[in-house]
Amino acid sequence: MKQFFTVLRFELLSMIRAKSYVVSTVIISLIIVIGLNVPNIIHAFNGDDSKQEDGIGDVFSDEKATYAVYDEKGIMNAKDLKAYFPNTKLLQAKDTSDMKKLVENEKADAGFEITSLTSYDYYVKNTSMYDSNTQLFDQVMTQNYRLSQFREMNIDGNKVNQILSTQITHEEKILGKDGVKNYAYTYVLIMVIYMMIIMHGQQISMNVASEKSNRSIEILVTSVDSNALIFGKVIAGALAGICQVAFLLAVGGITYSMTAASWGNALDMLFHIPPQVLLSFAAFGIVGYFFYIFIYGALGALVSRTEDIGSAATPITIVFVIVFFVTFIGMNDMGGSMVKIASFIPFSSFMTMFVRISMGTVTLIEILVSFIILLASTILVGFGAAKIYRKGTLMYGNTIKFKNALKFLKHKD
Amino acid sequence: MKLEIKDIHKSFDGNEVLHGVHFSVESGKALGLLGRNGAGKTTTIRILMDVFKANSGSITMDGKPFHPKEYKIGYLPEERGLYPKKKVREQLIYLAQLRGVSYKEASDSLKHWLKRLGIEEYENRRLDTLSKGNQQKVQLAQTLLADPDIVILDEPFSGLDPVNSQILKDVVLELIQDHKLVIFSSHQMSYVEEFCEDIAIMNHGSIVLNGGLKEIKRSYGQNRLVLQLAGKTPEATADICRQELLSYVSVYEKQKDRVILELQEGRTKTELLAAIVKAKLDVEAFMDYEPSLTDIFVWKAGDEA
Numbered sequence: 001m002k003q004f005f006t007v008l009r010f011e012l013l014s015m016i017r018a019k020s021y022v023v024s025t026v027i028i029s030l031i032i033v034i035g036l037n038v039p040n041i042i043h044a045f046n047g048d049d050s051k052q053e054d055g056i057g058d059v060f061s062d063e064k065a066t067y068a069v070y071d072e073k074g075i076m077n078a079k080d081l082k083a084y085f086p087n088t089k090l091l092q093a094k095d096t097s098d099m100k101k102l103v104e105n106e107k108a109d110a111g112f113e114i115t116s117l118t119s120y121d122y123y124v125k126n127t128s129m130y131d132s133n134t135q136l137f138d139q140v141m142t143q144n145y146r147l148s149q150f151r152e153m154n155i156d157g158n159k160v161n162q163i164l165s166t167q168i169t170h171e172e173k174i175l176g177k178d179g180v181k182n183y184a185y186t187y188v189l190i191m192v193i194y195m196m197i198i199m200h201g202q203q204i205s206m207n208v209a210s211e212k213s214n215r216s217i218e219i220l221v222t223s224v225d226s227n228a229l230i231f232g233k234v235i236a237g238a239l240a241g242i243c244q245v246a247f248l249l250a251v252g253g254i255t256y257s258m259t260a261a262s263w264g265n266a267l268d269m270l271f272h273i274p275p276q277v278l279l280s281f282a283a284f285g286i287v288g289y290f291f292y293i294f295i296y297g298a299l300g301a302l303v304s305r306t307e308d309i310g311s312a313a314t315p316i317t318i319v320f321v322i323v324f325f326v327t328f329i330g331m332n333d334m335g336g337s338m339v340k341i342a343s344f345i346p347f348s349s350f351m352t353m354f355v356r357i358s359m360g361t362v363t364l365i366e367i368l369v370s371f372i373i374l375l376a377s378t379i380l381v382g383f384g385a386a387k388i389y390r391k392g393t394l395m396y397g398n399t400i401k402f403k404n405a406l407k408f409l410k411h412k413d
Numbered sequence: 414m415k416l417e418i419k420d421i422h423k424s425f426d427g428n429e430v431l432h433g434v435h436f437s438v439e440s441g442k443a444l445g446l447l448g449r450n451g452a453g454k455t456t457t458i459r460i461l462m463d464v465f466k467a468n469s470g471s472i473t474m475d476g477k478p479f480h481p482k483e484y485k486i487g488y489l490p491e492e493r494g495l496y497p498k499k500k501v502r503e504q505l506i507y508l509a510q511l512r513g514v515s516y517k518e519a520s521d522s523l524k525h526w527l528k529r530l531g532i533e534e535y536e537n538r539r540l541d542t543l544s545k546g547n548q549q550k551v552q553l554a555q556t557l558l559a560d561p562d563i564v565i566l567d568e569p570f571s572g573l574d575p576v577n578s579q580i581l582k583d584v585v586l587e588l589i590q591d592h593k594l595v596i597f598s599s600h601q602m603s604y605v606e607e608f609c610e611d612i613a614i615m616n617h618g619s620i621v622l623n624g625g626l627k628e629i630k631r632s633y634g635q636n637r638l639v640l641q642l643a644g645k646t647p648e649a650t651a652d653i654c655r656q657e658l659l660s661y662v663s664v665y666e667k668q669k670d671r672v673i674l675e676l677q678e679g680r681t682k683t684e685l686l687a688a689i690v691k692a693k694l695d696v697e698a699f700m701d702y703e704p705s706l707t708d709i710f711v712w713k714a715g716d717e718a
Contacts, residue, residue: 002513003511006507006510006511007511010507014499214494214495214496214497215490215492215493215494216494216495216496218490218492218493218494219488219490219493219494219495219508219555220508220511221459221464222459222462222464222486222488222490223508223511223512224511394459394464
């Protein structure tokens with residue numbers, strides 16, 4: 001037991017002192033802080049005006065534009081036009097060439113030459129992907145056309161508009177989970193566990209293989225029990241990963257608490273995660289993490305050179321990626337049988353059962369059964385991996401095939 | 414302390430690699446464990462250190478079952494390495510702690526051994542920044558840091574220059590004088606002959622020779638003599654012996670600069686000497702033959718063994 005803690009301390013310190021760990025934590029923290037401060041940064045660039053308290057919706061509004069209008073036939077009423085663009089400057093062009101000059105000289109952002117009740121020419125210097133001016137003006141012209149037609153038919157256009165624009169309201173009574181609201185944080189948490197397993201899995205494999213490759217394993221196997229070695233490494237990796245995730249979540253949480261107002265609290269759904277969801281994420285996530293990391297650790301013992309890790313780890317990586325996609329598909333179809341079955345298979349249950357808990361309907365019995373299966377499987381995989389590790393680390397040469405490695409499980413020491 | 418390895422058999426996947434290995438080691442006397450590559454030395458050592466279990470046989474210390482965890486064992490494997498990107502101090506203390514040494518003891522011992530081996534300036538350097546020879550010395554420091562009762566050194570002189578070899582020689586002699594139990598394995602027979610009182614030669618998973626080195630040399634030298642004739646090649650000397658001394662000796666072996674003769678049954682050294690004088694042969698050297706350990710090794714573990 002003492003040896004296990006010695007290994008754990010050594011491996012954990014090695015991991016958290018590693019440049020890659022520190023740099024990745026710092027970079028991701030910066031991305032989170034900068035990302036959550038985007039509204040403030042944009043406001044700072046756009047200057048301090050009254051729009052600042054309005055939130056994100058108005059930050060991207062183009063209502064401060066200047067438009068040129070040429071309406072030779074007087075089709076549009078100038079007052080009506082102004083009403084449709086309350087915060088926009090409208091310049092009345094004398095003729096088409098005057099309007100073109102205004103646009104070319106950038107005195108107007110765009111120009112509209114109204115040619116008939118139902119058509120206009122749109123003049124712009126350079127088009128862009130996000131030009132919504134024509135959509136706006138289409139609405140204006142549509143409204144104007146309808147009102148003029150209603151007038152000719154002696155119909156009160158305003159009453160018609162009222163009827164047409166009546167909003168149907170509804171109130172949502174959620175009897176189970178709010179899948180829409182929960183989707184965001186469920187997606188983020190699934191991505192977190194996915195990234196952790198991919199990154200740390202490769203790391204553990206590399207760690208084990210490098211001890212074979214640099215021959216330090218020759219001293220280690222004679223100094224310490226191999227179970228203490230592999231369990232120490234895997235648990236150290238888990239702790240390092242959990243610390244990193246916890247730190248990043250804390251950075252995100254603290255930053256959002258300071259910038260929530262600038263987002264108009266739009267990201268509350270991401271940061272206000274119910275405690276039971278966090279608990280199930282922790283329980284299933286940690287056990288599932290161990291399940292895969294033990295496998296990656298055992299795979300590292302099957303190669304003699306670190307360059308061979310990629311090919312040795314390919315099968316389990318493929319399985320893991322498939323599990324990720326099954327989970328992702330399940331998030332969009334919670335009632336499907338695929339996600340239900342997957343929530344009991346140890347390879348996938350740590351993700352899919354968590355998704356069912358977070359977004360779907362699942363009974364406590366199902367959760368417990370799934371967790372027990374996952375936990376028991378992880379313990380078996382852990383001891384199996386330790387056995388493969390013990391035998392594999394003293395064998396050199398070509399990469400040991402996985403089916404041959406499974407034979408190690410039958411051997412007594 | 415007396416460590417006895419008795420009748421160890423070991424198989425891997427149904428293939429027996431150790432066939433009844435047996436030898437013993439006493440503290441204060443080093444054992445030379447010799448054998449060709451693949452003879453089974455490393456497997457035997459790993460069984461001794463409980464890396465894996467023997468299929469049958471026993472290992473005892475002073476008559477009681479031997480449990481490696483109850484002893485401090487310093488092991489320097491032939492294929493060896495440490496963490497290249499870690500500092501010397503950090504990893505040596507870690508390895509000592511794995512062997513049950515406290516941090517303080519490990520730290521003090523580290524300073525002592527680094528100084529003793531002349532590498533104290535590298536304490537806080539990364540291992541891969543050191544030369545190969547200095548890395549070897551770090552390995553040796555690792556072996557001795559925990560003040561082991563049992564020391565197993567496999568090719569410890571590999572990669573060391575003559576000065577560092579001398580330092581290591583002194584260290585090994587100190588270990589023996591301190592009554593540590595030392596198992597020494599090397600293909601450099603001169604070192605084995607220098608340190609080891611006992612030897613055990615392995616070949617194809619079996620012990621083919623085992624015992625005190627002096628006694629073995631004497632028994633292999635029995636009835637054999639060295640003859641060098643002035644101005645004669647070994648071939649010419651052998652021809653002369655066959656012509657003039659046939660009733661006294663047979664030619665056992667021709668070496669680079671001398672001939673080894675074996676006395677015929679019933680003949681004595683004195684009689685042979687008288688016959689040589691009578692034949693008026695101009696003798697340059699005439700002495701009892703003491704085979705070198707290399708000779709013995711080749712006889713017992715060579716291709717013709």
